[in-house]
Amino acid sequence: MKIFIDSADIDEIREAYSGGVLDGVTTNPSLIKKATAKRPGLNMKDYINKILTIAEGTPVSLEVLATSYQGMIKEGIKLYQIFNSVAENVVIKVPVNPSLQKEPSYDGIKAIKELTDQGIPVNATLIFTPEQALLAAKAGAVFVSPFAGRVDDFIRNNHEIKYDKTDYFPASGWKNESTGKEMEDNGIVSGIDLVSQCVEIFREFDLQSEVLAASLRNPRQVREAALVGADIATLPFPVIKSLLYHFKTREGMENFIRDSVPEYAALFEE
Numbered sequence: 001m002k003i004f005i006d007s008a009d010i011d012e013i014r015e016a017y018s019g020g021v022l023d024g025v026t027t028n029p030s031l032i033k034k035a036t037a038k039r040p041g042l043n044m045k046d047y048i049n050k051i052l053t054i055a056e057g058t059p060v061s062l063e064v065l066a067t068s069y070q071g072m073i074k075e076g077i078k079l080y081q082i083f084n085s086v087a088e089n090v091v092i093k094v095p096v097n098p099s100l101q102k103e104p105s106y107d108g109i110k111a112i113k114e115l116t117d118q119g120i121p122v123n124a125t126l127i128f129t130p131e132q133a134l135l136a137a138k139a140g141a142v143f144v145s146p147f148a149g150r151v152d153d154f155i156r157n158n159h160e161i162k163y164d165k166t167d168y169f170p171a172s173g174w175k176n177e178s179t180g181k182e183m184e185d186n187g188i189v190s191g192i193d194l195v196s197q198c199v200e201i202f203r204e205f206d207l208q209s210e211v212l213a214a215s216l217r218n219p220r221q222v223r224e225a226a227l228v229g230a231d232i233a234t235l236p237f238p239v240i241k242s243l244l245y246h247f248k249t250r251e252g253m254e255n256f257i258r259d260s261v262p263e264y265a266a267l268f269e270e
């Protein structure tokens with residue numbers, strides 16, 4: 001499974017890439033807002049250029065802001081024209097359904113198809129159902145991004161369950177203790193279940209889009225995304241680092257350091 005960093009913070013991206021195991025970057029307007037709030041007066045073009053350069057050789061998703069077909073096409077082409085020449089690694093992120101009304105809009109699917117036809121790679125975002133994923137894949141998106149953590153939030157909120165954002169929610173779902181019924185969202189029992197159903201459909205019909213598991217908040221969820229066959233997981237930097245933690249690893253390190261004899265340590269001083 002490829003690992004992307006889900007961040008627009010240049011310091012985090014630089015540090016994450018220094019490990020040599022990163023495969024890409026995903027940003028969105030909220031992440032850009034968070035990262036740039038710490039840097040008043042920054043030049044946005046220069047800032048994004050630097051991100052693209054750090055990530056050279058791996059894809060960086062930049063999201064459109066418009067919600068209409070024409071607007072998304074215009075912005076997608078513009079972002080691609082401004083930035084892709086920097087390191088040839090720009091992917092345009094387009095919401096699968098940009099409608100703010102209950103009635104869905106077809107503009108996202110049309111925009112994914114049109115940008116793809118123009119040779120611009122697209123990451124279809126805000127995927128909450130396998131059906132949305134199927135349409136995005138059929139429209140040609142290179143990445144299709146189910147938001148696993150937010151599905152878990154939605155299920156827990158609907159059952160008035162208190163939780164912290166990073167709390168684990170089982171891939172196999174939960175039963176509501178009082179009703180005995182499985183908690184679910186229209187046949188999806190967890191965020192990882194959504195990822196899994198997307199993977200299954202793409203494999204069944206040989207769809208070429210990669211499933212990019214997004215909104216992952218803890219290491220166990222990352223493990224489960226890998227186990228169900230997600231092609232990519234995009235992770236905030238703290239989650240990437242937390243993949244390395246285990247109490248026994250730390251305890252073992254303490255013991256090794258305590259047990260080092262001076263004669264052995266001296267070998268490194270010659």
Ligand code: G3P
Nearest residue numbers: 006026149150214215234
């Ligand atoms: O890539 C999508 C991601 O940024 C959303 O994460 O944790 O805010 O649901 P989260």
